Amino acid sequence: MAFPIQMKTALAVLTLAAALPTAGGKAVVVDVLNAARGPSLRHGRVADMLNGKLDFALFEIDGTISDAFRDETDPAFFWLVLTGEGETFYATVNLAQCPDRDAESRLKALVGAEVTIFGLCDANADNKRPYKGYTFQFGSMADIRVRTPAPSDPFDVPETGDLSHLRPQSIPALGRRRMTGRVLAAWDGDNLLMRTPSNHIVRVELVPPLDPSPRVGDWISVTGLPETDLHRLCLKCVIWKPAPSGGSCAEPAVDTDLPRLLTNDRGETQIDTTLFGHPVRISGRVAARTGHKGRMIIRDKALTIAVEAASCPSAAALEEETLVEVTGLFVFDSSTGYRSALFPRIKSVFLVTRGPDDVRVLATPSWWTNRVRNPRQSP
Numbered sequence: 001m002a003f004p005i006q007m008k009t010a011l012a013v014l015t016l017a018a019a020l021p022t023a024g025g026k027a028v029v030v031d032v033l034n035a036a037r038g039p040s041l042r043h044g045r046v047a048d049m050l051n052g053k054l055d056f057a058l059f060e061i062d063g064t065i066s067d068a069f070r071d072e073t074d075p076a077f078f079w080l081v082l083t084g085e086g087e088t089f090y091a092t093v094n095l096a097q098c099p100d101r102d103a104e105s106r107l108k109a110l111v112g113a114e115v116t117i118f119g120l121c122d123a124n125a126d127n128k129r130p131y132k133g134y135t136f137q138f139g140s141m142a143d144i145r146v147r148t149p150a151p152s153d154p155f156d157v158p159e160t161g162d163l164s165h166l167r168p169q170s171i172p173a174l175g176r177r178r179m180t181g182r183v184l185a186a187w188d189g190d191n192l193l194m195r196t197p198s199n200h201i202v203r204v205e206l207v208p209p210l211d212p213s214p215r216v217g218d219w220i221s222v223t224g225l226p227e228t229d230l231h232r233l234c235l236k237c238v239i240w241k242p243a244p245s246g247g248s249c250a251e252p253a254v255d256t257d258l259p260r261l262l263t264n265d266r267g268e269t270q271i272d273t274t275l276f277g278h279p280v281r282i283s284g285r286v287a288a289r290t291g292h293k294g295r296m297i298i299r300d301k302a303l304t305i306a307v308e309a310a311s312c313p314s315a316a317a318l319e320e321e322t323l324v325e326v327t328g329l330f331v332f333d334s335s336t337g338y339r340s341a342l343f344p345r346i347k348s349v350f351l352v353t354r355g356p357d358d359v360r361v362l363a364t365p366s367w368w369t370n371r372v373r374n375p376r377q378s379p
Helices: 005-018 029-036 046-050 103-108 258-262 313-317
Strands: 058-070 077-084 087-094 114-122 135-137 144-148 177-187 191-195 201-206 219-228 233-242 279-289 295-300 303-308 323-334 346-352 359-363
Touching: 029 058, 029 114, 046 058, 046 087, 058 087, 058 103, 077 103, 177 201, 177 323, 177 346, 201 219, 258 279, 258 295, 258 303, 279 303, 303 323
Parallel strands: 087 135, 201 233, 303 346
Antiparallel strands: 058 077, 058 114, 077 087, 114 135, 114 144, 177 191, 177 219, 191 201, 219 233, 279 295, 279 323, 295 303, 323 346, 323 359
């Protein structure tokens, strides 16, 4: 009976691992790979690995490192995000077992490099993420061969350009891209909306720590990993630097209300996505103040919307039931396409104010208004 190549490889790996030292009852990956490394190594295809055709196989694989980070659920592990053959895949190393004490800093320095990695394919290495699919394990820096070094300047990458003609799942595989634009709004310290000279509105998620942070109105250049939720482009893992001013053009706010913004004529949920990133003006009553960086909830009839009002310090002192007029950029938060369903769902919508004049009090609540204290709200 002839064994498939995957079964032969799996038996060989298990036999090899049984004869090697162990850590915590498991064979140390670096020892398995060191013992298996030879003059002629098998080369694997990314598609075959992701489709489960190389489970337990030892092989080399090519890719461009687009991101590198320590696992927040198990800090012993460090992950690389790679792109190759139009796909995105992940490789990991156990830093606690890695012989290279400076592996983390050396791996971060490889972002942008084209590499060949020798390792082991395994779908069950991390039980904390049982649905992550097939990933690639390597043991040390000796398993990585740099074919093209990372650019010395992180901004020395291609411009983003127009990506609307690409398949959504192909966009993350592009690797790092750069763009320049004007900051329209900023919230939570690491989230921005920016408008490019070609009039595209892009969501930007910055890499902390940020000191200083970009301010509304600044022109900046950014480089990051592009993703999409089918409505707009998002750049993640972004670093930034100031850019020469390209001018300023204040966009007038669209007067609307929550029913027109969030529902159709029949009262069914229908979010007006055409207003994403554009300033809108609504009126409503303060339903709650969450205490989270100036966030409050505005109510109009039975509908509510969150307002990120950190740029309006006076908003923090508003009483519930105060009638206000709020001007802010309309933003919705949704999963990006390649990480979720074919049609990612919008999880939340909110407004982001841009300055201290974007919240205006129209009427204060009467003294007999019934106020129920929010349990999350401090006295």
